[in-house]
Amino acid sequence: MTLQECYAILGGDYAEVSARLPSEKFIQKFVLKFLEDKTYGLLTESWEGGNDEEAFRAAHTIKGMCQNLAFNTLLASSSALTEALRGGRSPEAPALYEKVLADYETTAGAIAAYKEQL
Amino acid sequence: MEGPKRRQKILIVDDSEMNRSILVDMLGGEYDTIEVEDGLKAVGVLQRQGAEISLVMLDIVMPEMDGFGVLEVMNQRRWIESIPVIMISAETASDRIDQALELGVTDFISRPFDARVVRRRVVNTLLSSAKQQELEALVAEQIIEKEQNSLLMIDILSHIVEFRNGESGQHVIHVRRLTEVLLRALMKKTDRYGLTQERVALISEASALHDIGKIAIDDKILNKPGRLTSEEFAVMKTHSLAGANMLDGLSVHQDEPLVKVAYEICRWHHERWDGRGYPDGLKGEDIPISAQTVAMADVYDALTSQRIYKPAFSHEEAVRMITNNECGTFNPLLLECLLEEADTLQEELNGGQAHVRESQKHVLDNMADKFSQHAELSASNRTLQLLEHERMKYSFFAAMSKEIQFEYTISPSMVSFNTWGAKALGVDEIVMDPFNDPRGRKYLDGGLGEKLSDAIDTTTPDDPIVTLETKMSFDGTMRWFRFVMQALWSDDEPAQLRGVIGKAIDIHSSRSYLENLERRASLDGLTGLLNLTSAQKQVEARLKESPEGKYALAFFDCDFFKMANNTYGHLFGNELLVHIAGKLHQTIRSGDIVARVGGDEYIIFFAYHQELEPIIRRMHSALNGEDFRGFTISISMGVATTEQLGPNFKALMGAADKALYAVKQAGRGQYLFYTGNETSLKETEEVSVYANQSEIIEFGSGEED
Numbered sequence: 001m002t003l004q005e006c007y008a009i010l011g012g013d014y015a016e017v018s019a020r021l022p023s024e025k026f027i028q029k030f031v032l033k034f035l036e037d038k039t040y041g042l043l044t045e046s047w048e049g050g051n052d053e054e055a056f057r058a059a060h061t062i063k064g065m066c067q068n069l070a071f072n073t074l075l076a077s078s079s080a081l082t083e084a085l086r087g088g089r090s091p092e093a094p095a096l097y098e099k100v101l102a103d104y105e106t107t108a109g110a111i112a113a114y115k116e117q118l
Numbered sequence: 119m120e121g122p123k124r125r126q127k128i129l130i131v132d133d134s135e136m137n138r139s140i141l142v143d144m145l146g147g148e149y150d151t152i153e154v155e156d157g158l159k160a161v162g163v164l165q166r167q168g169a170e171i172s173l174v175m176l177d178i179v180m181p182e183m184d185g186f187g188v189l190e191v192m193n194q195r196r197w198i199e200s201i202p203v204i205m206i207s208a209e210t211a212s213d214r215i216d217q218a219l220e221l222g223v224t225d226f227i228s229r230p231f232d233a234r235v236v237r238r239r240v241v242n243t244l245l246s247s248a249k250q251q252e253l254e255a256l257v258a259e260q261i262i263e264k265e266q267n268s269l270l271m272i273d274i275l276s277h278i279v280e281f282r283n284g285e286s287g288q289h290v291i292h293v294r295r296l297t298e299v300l301l302r303a304l305m306k307k308t309d310r311y312g313l314t315q316e317r318v319a320l321i322s323e324a325s326a327l328h329d330i331g332k333i334a335i336d337d338k339i340l341n342k343p344g345r346l347t348s349e350e351f352a353v354m355k356t357h358s359l360a361g362a363n364m365l366d367g368l369s370v371h372q373d374e375p376l377v378k379v380a381y382e383i384c385r386w387h388h389e390r391w392d393g394r395g396y397p398d399g400l401k402g403e404d405i406p407i408s409a410q411t412v413a414m415a416d417v418y419d420a421l422t423s424q425r426i427y428k429p430a431f432s433h434e435e436a437v438r439m440i441t442n443n444e445c446g447t448f449n450p451l452l453l454e455c456l457l458e459e460a461d462t463l464q465e466e467l468n469g470g471q472a473h474v475r476e477s478q479k480h481v482l483d484n485m486a487d488k489f490s491q492h493a494e495l496s497a498s499n500r501t502l503q504l505l506e507h508e509r510m511k512y513s514f515f516a517a518m519s520k521e522i523q524f525e526y527t528i529s530p531s532m533v534s535f536n537t538w539g540a541k542a543l544g545v546d547e548i549v550m551d552p553f554n555d556p557r558g559r560k561y562l563d564g565g566l567g568e569k570l571s572d573a574i575d576t577t578t579p580d581d582p583i584v585t586l587e588t589k590m591s592f593d594g595t596m597r598w599f600r601f602v603m604q605a606l607w608s609d610d611e612p613a614q615l616r617g618v619i620g621k622a623i624d625i626h627s628s629r630s631y632l633e634n635l636e637r638r639a640s641l642d643g644l645t646g647l648l649n650l651t652s653a654q655k656q657v658e659a660r661l662k663e664s665p666e667g668k669y670a671l672a673f674f675d676c677d678f679f680k681m682a683n684n685t686y687g688h689l690f691g692n693e694l695l696v697h698i699a700g701k702l703h704q705t706i707r708s709g710d711i712v713a714r715v716g717g718d719e720y721i722i723f724f725a726y727h728q729e730l731e732p733i734i735r736r737m738h739s740a741l742n743g744e745d746f747r748g749f750t751i752s753i754s755m756g757v758a759t760t761e762q763l764g765p766n767f768k769a770l771m772g773a774a775d776k777a778l779y780a781v782k783q784a785g786r787g788q789y790l791f792y793t794g795n796e797t798s799l800k801e802t803e804e805v806s807v808y809a810n811q812s813e814i815i816e817f818g819s820g821e822e823d
Contacts, residue, residue: 020232022144030140037136060179061134067229068140 006114010107011073056085074103131160132177157183178207189221198222296415298322303455311407321408324380331361382406387413390446417445527617579607597626642714645699653713661765672722673774674755677786679718705740754781755789
């Protein structure tokens, strides 16, 4: 699997990201780093613990990372969740949260598979 | 030190580790980076090493303190004026962008990050702020130089001048300024003496202490109108060594460069180039340059000032006398400096404000000079080195001075400390909400908090600086601190109090230093008894405390003392005086006040509750009639009481002196109580109660320098 193919699976825009970031190697480094990032853990933990303020910040951070890496599918759902958590948990937040979980699994799964065969 | 390839430092503030890493990777090749994950830590870094930071890249949504919080602090502390900020948030709402612009943000980099955009924005921002930072570094240097003037020194001097009257105050200021002018001229001429700006400042500062030994000299000699006898002059000459010994005897501050230089100056400012000065007869360059310069400044100011015994000479006349070696010989190089600086010196002569203006002009000239040299500067390594140098210098002096420096902002309520101060207090460098935080309350509770707020409440935008001396719990004990604070008022109308910057200096040891000096100054150098001035203070305090009390003042002297001096020599005379003082100590009770008030004159002041006559008889017989190495001590004593004269020290002294005079008339070796019927004394003798002219120690003839 190439990095481009990995992007296709996780719903990202490889053309866009490669225009912005210096090299394929650079992109690869941060894509792999995404797996180790602890923000997702923070999101689920704070959501379940009812700490909406921290959940908001975590969603916001995930959104920022997705922007930088052009992970567009997860970007869309984490963006929506961020807005649904801004200033407290809104009624549509739980559904959006579920969507983020699903998109994260897809994204992380694709990267893990890519990493596997390197 | 790092080499010339010094790189600029960028502070990256973002709670996402990945975002920080992306930026670091984009920039890392060309810049040094510091990463922190929240706003509070960012403020901490800026506080500690703001001068090193060339740029802040700031996220908005973060834990602890968000990006707007950081911007607010940067505005309050005016860091925003010298450190540019680029926002790197995913926030796109326009009201938030407006808010950030209002808070002084220079630029935005929106996500997703584009490597070329990031680099270009960073380079542009750095270039446009570099010159501004250079300017700031120059100004900071001037401020720091001014800051170094030691408060301690001024304290000591103002204290000593209190004990001595007359010319010293002005003299000290003149000598200090003249020393500075001469040394600056000398520095331009030669590097033989290793003079630097700092060294010159230090010597000038210490020059103020050159005559402290004079507090050990008898008032009568020190303030004698007219020429000194050679014996009086011999006593006068002891002041240089006396001053050095005072400094040597200090238990604290021994190792301070200031004290070391002051020692040289005190001891050797009467040495002369040809070896004919005193006390050690040092010759030529064996005399430290500090003492050589102060010696010349001292002579020049003495010549150009009016003294009791001489009129003021003109500048020309003074220079002529000095170059003709009429006041001893000087280092030829220093003579050259004196001639070359004639204009500056004359200006100094013309008075107080002139030198203030002059030094301001120096500062401005100096800055203009530096500017012209650096106008071509771009964002070069030199800029950064200067900034780094400033930072090191500042933190060095802050650490050396052992000052707790702090900055308090009301909104958000937070206080930050310099590294040394935080360590000394055992708190973090930043404490949020100190009035409620236990770490802050530990210090502020128990009155200090109110005292500080009360002090701040007395400030106005026009007069924002306030000083407060108070005790603070420190390291487990209560110690004296001096708080110097500047209230920060906004430019609004009416002005709002925004916060306070300030420093707290531990003055516990300098207080004891001063108390030590004060004690020395209040004692008679020979016998260790009180001197007249301090005896008067203590007696008057006692009388004020209980004006109804029954007190007696016995005024006595040693008969035939002059004869003893002439027959057995002055050393014998001194030993006799010390012996009498010793006897006196055995005779009195602990609450009594005893003093040596003149050559061989003493007083005892005491309260009595029984019949007075037996007490006086006992005192007199304890002192009178003893054989001291073949000389029979005979004591004449006059006594006056508050019952007769009321609680008035001068009246008591005058009356006791009259009674003493009556004893002298009646054949000496006795005591008499004041009756009011004593033969009236001549006017001149009446005013000289503190110095019984008939018995004064005679010295030969001579002259003060």
